[in-house]
Amino acid sequence: MPAIQNYFLSVFCCLLAVLSTSFSYAQPSTDSIFYQQSVHTLLDRYKTEIGQDSRLYIGAEYTGAAQRAKGTPFFLSDSILPGIIHYHGEWYNSLGLQYDLLSGELLINDFTSTYTIRLPKEKVDSFSIKGHFFVYADSSASLQSGYYERLYQGRLLLLASHTKKVTYPASTEQLPYFRQDDDYFIKKDDRWYRIGDKGALISLLKDKKEAIKKFMREDRGDSKKDFGLLLARTVSYYDQIK
Numbered sequence: 001m002p003a004i005q006n007y008f009l010s011v012f013c014c015l016l017a018v019l020s021t022s023f024s025y026a027q028p029s030t031d032s033i034f035y036q037q038s039v040h041t042l043l044d045r046y047k048t049e050i051g052q053d054s055r056l057y058i059g060a061e062y063t064g065a066a067q068r069a070k071g072t073p074f075f076l077s078d079s080i081l082p083g084i085i086h087y088h089g090e091w092y093n094s095l096g097l098q099y100d101l102l103s104g105e106l107l108i109n110d111f112t113s114t115y116t117i118r119l120p121k122e123k124v125d126s127f128s129i130k131g132h133f134f135v136y137a138d139s140s141a142s143l144q145s146g147y148y149e150r151l152y153q154g155r156l157l158l159l160a161s162h163t164k165k166v167t168y169p170a171s172t173e174q175l176p177y178f179r180q181d182d183d184y185f186i187k188k189d190d191r192w193y194r195i196g197d198k199g200a201l202i203s204l205l206k207d208k209k210e211a212i213k214k215f216m217r218e219d220r221g222d223s224k225k226d227f228g229l230l231l232a233r234t235v236s237y238y239d240q241i242k
Contacts, residue, residue, distance in 0.1 A: 056085070056092055059117040062107050065100065069166045071178040075099035076130060080109070083129035087119065097129045101164035101180065104146050121146070135159070142192030143185060151232040154239040157187040160228050184231055195231060205238050212238060 065073040072078045075098075083097035085106075098107040098116075105118045106127060124147075126135045132149055137159070139145040148159035161183040168176045184195045186204060195201050198216060205212050215237050219230065 056087055056108070056119075057111050057117060059119050062100075062105065062116040062118045065102050069176040069178050073100050073102035073164055073178055075101050075132075075162060081130045083127055085119075085127040086125040087127075088123045089125075097127065099129055099134075099147070101162050102166070102178070104163070106147065140192065142194070148185070151184075151228055152235050154236065155242060156235045156239060158231055158235050159185045159187075161185070182228065184228060186231075186235065198230075201231065201234060205234075208238055208241060211241055 080096035080098055083095055085092045085095060085097070085108075095108055099105075100107060105121070106124055107116050107118060109115070110117055121136060124136050126133065127147075128134070134147045134149050137143050137145065137148050143159075144161075146161065148161055150158070151160055152158040162180060163183075164178045164180050166176050167179040186193050186195055186201075188204060193200070193204050195204065202209055202212055202216075212234060216230065216234060219233060
């Protein structure tokens, strides 16, 4: 750990010890809230002071998408989106993130916002970007290593893989464009299953086949156009009646 981090970590620990002693015999209602606020303030101050020395900012520079095409290679938007990261065992809040679906890389700006950094995938346990929660999964017989959006977690686990590819139209007069592909996976009884359509889902949940078919027929709203949302609602319903 660099010297500056050792210094501010020592200061942080000393102040935390003082606060703990001061409030150990205090009234639990008001003073405990003040104590928690003080700890959060000190922690934020510590992370601010170590700045560019933080291991969060260690990564290769991102120079842009390898291929140019119409649209965006990023998840949801070209813009930097609000998010949080669980990185190397530690949470980092209030960050600006971009998720490149062409390369599968999570991006942040460096501490001075001079350039963009590609975060090492193996150090990112999970992250949330504009309300969408992703987890990192190692490769297995059914899943390739990479980031997966967690759409539902209960008795069953539902993950979505979002990727983009450059598609070249038949006509040379048309520009190539980014096309997004979404694949869905359900973990049931410690096994992964790829779900490509309603039939595959009904087959997986065959012990409640008639109830599942009825639920999907009667489901209304956004799920008619959003297969991922339909899957999430259906597996949640399955967990309730199981």
